[in-house]
Amino acid sequence: MLDMKDIPVHVAIIMDGNGRWAKKRNLPRIEGHRVGVERAEEIITASKDLGIKYLTLFAFSTENWQRPKEEVSFLMALLKSYLEAKERELIENNIKFNVIGRVNLLPQEVKTVIERVVKSTQKCDSLNLILALSYGGRAEIVDAAKKIASRVMAGDISLEDVDEDLFVNFLYAPYVPYPDLLIRTGGEIRISNFLLWQIAYTELYFTPKLWPDFTKDDLIAAIKDYQKRERRFGKVID
Numbered sequence: 643m644l645d646m647k648d649i650p651v652h653v654a655i656i657m658d659g660n661g662r663w664a665k666k667r668n669l670p671r672i673e674g675h676r677v678g679v680e681r682a683e684e685i686i687t688a689s690k691d692l693g694i695k696y697l698t699l700f701a702f703s704t705e706n707w708q709r710p711k712e713e714v715s716f717l718m719a720l721l722k723s724y725l726e727a728k729e730r731e732l733i734e735n736n737i738k739f740n741v742i743g744r745v746n747l748l749p750q751e752v753k754t755v756i757e758r759v760v761k762s763t764q765k766c767d768s769l770n771l772i773l774a775l776s777y778g779g780r781a782e783i784v785d786a787a788k789k790i791a792s793r794v795m796a797g798d799i800s801l802e803d804v805d806e807d808l809f810v811n812f813l814y815a816p817y818v819p820y821p822d823l824l825i826r827t828g829g830e831i832r833i834s835n836f837l838l839w840q841i842a843y844t845e846l847y848f849t850p851k852l853w854p855d856f857t858k859d860d861l862i863a864a865i866k867d868y869q870k871r872e873r874r875f876g877k878v879i880d
Contacts, residue, residue, distance in 0.1 A: 644862055648869045650822035652696035653689065654844070656836055657682065658828030659852030672716045677854040679724055688858040690735060690769040692865070696818055697771050700836050704744065704778035718752050721775070725755045729762060736768035742814035743777030744785070772815065779838030786812035813839060820844065823868045825861075827853045843875050
């Protein structure tokens with residue numbers, strides 16, 4: 643049985659398998675992405691109902707820009723239409739929306755919608771929904787290092803002040819607690835450049851289910867598995 647007193651505060655998900663799901667059904671890859679968005683809606687609602695406070699979804703990586711132009715264009719259009727259609731629903735459900743990544747690389751029309759939805763939901767406080775868009779863990783660390791180097795050169799920060807606590811303040815979303823649980827669908831057992839700094843002590847859960855097949859019940863199963871683990875953070879627990 644699920645222990646409602648031990649729900650992870652922050653769940654991060656690598657939503658993998660849309661293309662393979664479509665291929666298995668002799669459908670175009672874009673159909674897998676469309677169904678994947680529907681699945682994301684279910685998991686967002688389930689997360690809110692379960693009391694999860696932060697949900698980070700890996701939606702589009704820095705490497706995904708290398709995909710066929712037609713697929714990238716479809717994904718950008720899908721993101722734009724989803725946010726336009728769901729903005730009011732996010733507000734009504736008290737869900738705060740934010741984005742991490744190199745957002746400057748996104749098409750202007752997508753950035754405009756993102757900025758609007760971020761602003762309109764900023765007072766919501768039930769669930770923090772974070773989309774990783776044009777995101778890469780290494781890119782985030784490099785961007786943080788550049789910001790710190792710039793401040794050091796300007797004399798605002800001394801080199802001796804640079805430590806882990808300071809470094810965190812220059813990540814994309816320093817206000818977000820580190821993930822308690824990272825879920826990857828699709829059967830691959832790797833991190834794929836996702837939240838590399840933040841997941842140092844995160845519990846990892848891999849499932850063979852392709853993302854369009856991942857349901858609320860699967861999310862609950864992942865949390866149940868998480869609740870069986872003893873989190874030591876490098877310490878010895880008697």
